[in-house]
Amino acid sequence: MKTEWLLDYNPVLLALVAALFTWGITALGAAMVFFFKTIAPKVLNSMLGFAAGVMIAASFWSLLKPAIELTEAQGGIKWLPAVTGFLAGGAFLLVINKILPHLHLGLSIDRAEGIKTSWQRSVLLVLAITLHNIPEGLAIGVAFGALANSPETGTLAGAIALALGIGLQNFPEGAAVSIPLRREGLSRLKAFNYGQLSGIVEPVAAVLGAYLVLTIAPLLPYALSFAAGAMIFVVVEELIPESQQGNETDLSTIGAMLGFATMMLLDVALG
Numbered sequence: 243m244k245t246e247w248l249l250d251y252n253p254v255l256l257a258l259v260a261a262l263f264t265w266g267i268t269a270l271g272a273a274m275v276f277f278f279k280t281i282a283p284k285v286l287n288s289m290l291g292f293a294a295g296v297m298i299a300a301s302f303w304s305l306l307k308p309a310i311e312l313t314e315a316q317g318g319i320k321w322l323p324a325v326t327g328f329l330a331g332g333a334f335l336l337v338i339n340k341i342l343p344h345l346h347l348g349l350s351i352d353r354a355e356g357i358k359t360s361w362q363r364s365v366l367l368v369l370a371i372t373l374h375n376i377p378e379g380l381a382i383g384v385a386f387g388a389l390a391n392s393p394e395t396g397t398l399a400g401a402i403a404l405a406l407g408i409g410l411q412n413f414p415e416g417a418a419v420s421i422p423l424r425r426e427g428l429s430r431l432k433a434f435n436y437g438q439l440s441g442i443v444e445p446v447a448a449v450l451g452a453y454l455v456l457t458i459a460p461l462l463p464y465a466l467s468f469a470a471g472a473m474i475f476v477v478v479e480e481l482i483p484e485s486q487q488g489n490e491t492d493l494s495t496i497g498a499m500l501g502f503a504t505m506m507l508l509d510v511a512l513g
Contacts, residue, residue, distance in 0.1 A: 253386045253387050253388075253389040253390055253452050253455075253456060254383075254386075254387070254449055254452040254453055254456065256386045256389070256398075256401070256452075257382055257383040257385075257386035257387065257448040257449060257451065257452035258445055258448060258449050258452075260382050260386060260401070260402070260405035260448065261379050261382050261383070261405075261444045261445040261447070261448035261449070262445050263405060263409055264378065264379075264382065264405060264408050264409045264412050264441065264444050265412075265438070265441040265442060265444050265445055267409040267410070267412040267413050267416070267441075268375075268412040268413070268415060268416040268437070268438055268440065268441030268444075269416060269434075269437070269438035269441065270413060270416065271412060271413035271414060271415060271416025271417040271418075271420075271437070272416035272417065272419060272420040272433075272434050272436075272437025272438045272440075273416075273420075273434060273438075274416070274417040274420065274421060275417070275420035275421050275423070275424050275430050275433045275434050275437065276430050276434065278417075278421055279421070279424050279425065280421065280424075280425055281417065281418070281421040281422070283487070283488045283490060284488070284490035284493050286418055286422075287484075287485045287486070287487065287488060287490050287491075287493055287494040287497070288485075288490075288493045288494060288496070288497040289414030289415075289417065289418055289497065290414070290418060290481050290484050290485035290494065290497070291481075291482075291485040291493070291494035291495060291496070291497025291498040291501065292411060292414060292497040292498065292500055292501035292504075293411035293414055293415055293481055293501060294477045294481035294482050294485060294497075294498045294501060295497065295498035295499060295500060295501025295502035295503070295504070295505070296407050296408070296410060296411040296501040296502070296504060296505045297378075297408075297411065297473045297474075297476065297477050297481070297501075297505075298473075298474065298477055298498070298501075298502055298505075299407070299501070299502040299503075299504075299505035299506045299509070300381065300404055300407050300408065300473065300505050300509070301469075301470040301471075301473045301474050301477075302470070303505065303506055303509040303510070304381070304385060304400060304401075304403065304404040304407075304505075304509050305381060305384070305385070305404075305466045305467065305469050305470035305473075306324055306328065306466070306467060306470045308388070308400065308466055309323055309324050309327065309462075309463040309464075309466035309467045309470075310324050310463075312388075312391075312392075312462060312463050312466075313463045316463075318463075323463035323464045323467055324463070324467045325467075326464060326467070327463065327464040327465065327466065327467025327468040327470070327471060328467045328468070328470055328471035328474075329471060330464070330467075330468050330471060331377065331467065331468035331469060331470060331471025331472035331473075331474075331475065332471040332472065332474065332475040333471075334468070334471075334472060335373075335376075335377065335471075335472045335475040335476060335479075336475065338373060338376070339355060339356070339373065339475075339479065340355075340356060341356055341357055342356045342357075342369060342373055343355070343356040343357055343358070343359045343361055343366055343369060344356055344366050344367075344369040344370035344372075344373055345363060345366035345367050345369075345370055346370050346480060346483070346484055351363045351366070354366050363426065364423050364426055364428060364436060365436075367419065367422065367423065367426075367436075368419060368423075368436045368437075368439060368440050370480065371415060371418075371419050371440040372439075372440045372442075372443050373476070373480075374473075374476035374480055374481070375440060375441055375443045375444050375447070376443055376444075376447050376472070377447075377469055377472030377473045377475075377476060378408050378412075378444055378447075378473065379443060379444035379445065379446065379447025379448040379450075379451065380447045380448070380450070380451040380465075380468070380469045380472065381404060381408070381451070381469035381470070381472075381473060382401070382404060382405050382408060382444070382447075382448040382451070383447060383448035383449060383450060383451025383452035383453075383454075383455070384451040384452065384454075384455055384462070384465045384466050384468075384469050385400065385401035385404045385405075385466075386398075386401045386448070386452050387451060387452035387453070387454070387455030387456055387462070387465070388401065388455065388462055388466070389401070390455065390456045390459065391455075391459055391462055399512045400509060400512065402512060403508040403509045403511075403512040404509070406508055406512075407504065407505040407508050407509070410504065410505075411501060412441060415440075415441075416437050416438065416440070416441065417437075419436065419437040419440050420433045420434050420436065420437030420438075421433070423436055423437065451465065451469065482494075482498075485497065485498070
């Protein structure tokens, strides 16, 4: 895969393009609402499991591992940025989780989390997906921002692999938002708009992540680990519990295994 010519572009611009791609895949998944009004629980659980597997693999192969290697190359304490950044990322998402009103799939509105509001159930469902798109966007931005410190084909290929992996799991996520919203009584067009809107935060977070890394170069190992911690928080807090609802838990687990294997393959093969 020849990617050398991309190294001539600004990392922030590359991060924006990559995140726009993942947003587009979210919209493509959300467009499934024009063809289906319902989604079988076993299919939904499998898709959520796949998304969880991708995010777990990306957290290690694309974020934590490079952070440790970079710190070691710089002569620092190789575990310190990884552990510190990882826990900080989880803490950051915990705070947002307590503040931002949202509702996880399959739950009644009285179990909405965050600050209490009178917002509609559909809005709260979209905000739940939007919440976990933040670390995905940050991860993309930080991965491409790393090009400022390591302008090499391997670094670029790794960032592209991460964007591809996140894009892959954004397709089922888009469908997992729009189709349930259609079942809630929304029109197909409105359900689609809500579904794709959940991914709009990714380009914003990607640009922010890349810009911060470019502005504060020593921040890179911490930023990589921060994104990993935020992603793992989302997986444990949201994706795994949602994928395990009902009686098809084996399919959820198989989906997670396939998602992890797919992301590992992309990262190792391309990066």
